Amino acid sequence: MGEFRMPALGADMEQGKLIEWLVKPGDYVHRGDMVAVIDTDKADIDVESFEEGVVAELLVEVGTTVPVGGVLARITQTPAAGVAPAGRTAPVPVPVPAPVPVPAAATSGSVSPPVRRLAHSLGIDTGDLHGTGRNGAVTRADVEAAARASAPAPAPEKPDADRVRSSPRARRVAGELGVDLAAVSGTGLKGAITETDVRRSASAEVGTSAVAGTSAEAEPAAVTEPPVTEPPVTKPPVTEPAAEPPIPAPADRAESLRRAIGTLMTRSKREIPHYYLSTTLDLGAALAWMAEVNQARPISARLVPAALLLKAAALAAKEVPEVNGFFTDETFRPSRAVHLGVAVALRRGGLVAPAIHDADTLPVEVLMDQLRDLVGRARAGRLQRAEMADPTITVTNLGDLGVESVFGVIYPPQVALVGLGRVLEQPFARNGLIGVRPAVTATLSADHRVSDGLRGGRFLARMEELLQKPEEL
């Protein structure tokens, strides 16, 4: 008899909310088959089975928050041993967490970077604003209206009757998948749009339109019929909203993510004696090689500099084991595999750092594909357990957005973080002559309990050497 338990999806996780079962009683699952979707502070995480057998019983209803280690389902090794008569195993009909019409004031929609900047310059806290834009997004007009503090609060642009009823989660997912809620037909209470409606609409679009192979396509699992979509059979009229557990609004996820990052980074800075190194990597050879191979490739197969840098970092980590592994219980456990965490900034704020598994063994093209897939899914808020749990070293690449160097904070229990800045043309001297070359500042934040500057320096030096032969990466 096996048990499927709430996993710890990161060093800081204490509990998670079950939001979808991907199996039903009687299903046969192999090790590694996805069983459930767990809502954490960071993303919705697909969690796999560690057992092989038949799902005997689902013990927890969708919408329940369970502490790490809590039993979610029973899995039996042979079909005969465990499956009780169908009538008993069927999960008790759950009051479906139907979309609750959220009071407009409580909804704070997404804020695009330009609007965020405007709000900042005007001293407006966008968290207090009611967005009137698409999908509840906060617009320039909202910010400007708020800035005229004496003026009355901005009136909604549309009468309420025209508003599409939808759950906060549905709106968030719609925003991420680029789905127009007005075009989705709702199957929820009073025709409200559920998350599943949105995902179904998004995947329907994928067939015909030109969504690039990232977020929308990457979620076939979500299209399978979860029981959640079925409207409650007969429910009393919705006069008792108190009975419905509130669904976290998008702002809640952003806030809880911010709290989770704060907690983890506080722990890192308290426990890990960081040291920092910095060096300049000459990218002349790497970028010339990349430009040449990209010329012959369709856009979808083109490389970006980050792919080469990540591969070099993974290979260097393999050669310098003191930067690759976990420090737990006062002991460093180096990892033979290099699961390269990639810090992904989310457009609504915050970041997650899921892993590209065995990055050191992947050809650059494959690593590039996996990077695009991973970043797409991270931004869509849907990752897999192993991606969240496994990184052995993390790379943060802030260079795309302009800074020259970044000295990061290590993700416990990892022992090193690599920071990559912007690719710049830099003057340099060789053999008494001055020239210009593209270069990037690479930094290493590492754990002094595990390594010293000499070994850390070796890591950065290996990255530089590896990048001089890009065709061998």
Place this chain on the structure above:
Amino acid sequence: MNEQDARAAVRQAIGQVAPDVDLDEEAETARLRQDLELDSLDFLRLIETIAQTTGVDTPERDYAQVGTVKGLIDYVAAHGRGAGE
């Protein structure tokens, strides 16, 4: 391709890559990276989407020309099917 079609294609593609950006609110001089905060992967997906909808392939050497919303619209208009017809 005329400018109007190019503009529509660019706006649609940005809407897919960065659904949180409301282009009605942004000047077309907005820079894709610094102002709209598209990273290199977003940018790749953006020009890939445009290539699929308009047939305009932006080679790497032309990336510098398409750094703003307006630059991208002009580029698509100049290189789209029917240009010069």
